[in-house]
Amino acid sequence: xxxxxxxxAIALTTAVLAVGAVGCSxxxxxxxxxxxxxxxxxxxxxxxxxxxxxLGDLETAVQGxxxxxxxxxxxxxxxxxxxxxxxxxxxxxxxxxxxxxxxTALATAVENLGxxxxxxSATDTLGDAQADVQASADEVKAxxxxxxxxxxxx
Numbered sequence: 185x186x187x188x189x190x191x192x193a194i195a196l197t198t199a200v201l202a203v204g205a206v207g208c209s210x211x212x213x214x215x216x217x218x219x220x221x222x223x224x225x226x227x228x229x230x231x232x233x234x235x236x237x238x239l240g241d242l243e244t245a246v247q248g249x250x251x252x253x254x255x256x257x258x259x260x261x262x263x264x265x266x267x268x269x270x271x272x273x274x275x276x277x278x279x280x281x282x283x284x285x286x287x288t289a290l291a292t293a294v295e296n297l298g299x300x301x302x303x304x305s306a307t308d309t310l311g312d313a314q315a316d317v318q319a320s321a322d323e324v325k326a327x328x329x330x331x332x333x334x335x336x337x338x
Contacts, residue, residue: 224289228330231285235278242271286334290327296320 245267252261297320304313 224285224292228282228285228289231278231282235275235282238271238275238278242268242275245271283334286327286331290324290331293320293323293327297324 245264248264248267249261252264297317300313300316300320304310304317310317
């Protein structure tokens with residue numbers, strides 16, 4: 185029974201590692217100079233880095249289980265599985281923080297777009313503010329696309 189649980193845990197964590205590794209590539213191409221967008225992007229980057237670190241720790245813990253052999257004790261196996269569980273808990277928490285940071289980035293981008301429009305003087309034309317409006321709209325699109333890609337939206 186314990187052996188089946190260990191095999192199941194290995195299969196589950198291997199699947200999590202495969203899915204999580206997709207989010208660990210560095211594809212940040214945000215050119216925004218807006219301070220709040222930059223801070224939000226920094227939070228996403230930081231959460232992404234933590235998730236990648238935790239997934240690496242999970243991979244190491246799974247390797248510890250995979251390294252068990254016929255000479256390993258039950259205590260060795262229990263310790264190895266406990267390490268997987270701890271690493272999984274950390275990775276799960278980091279994944280949640282990463283997704284929350286991405287949602288916050290989108291909310292901030294939408295708020296910045298609204299602020300950009302509200303800051304256009306009534307005496308200005310939209311042409312006068314077009315670059316700022318376009319930059320804010322680009323931030324919304326980038327944050328939306330990022331979240332949509334992670335959610336596998338079609």
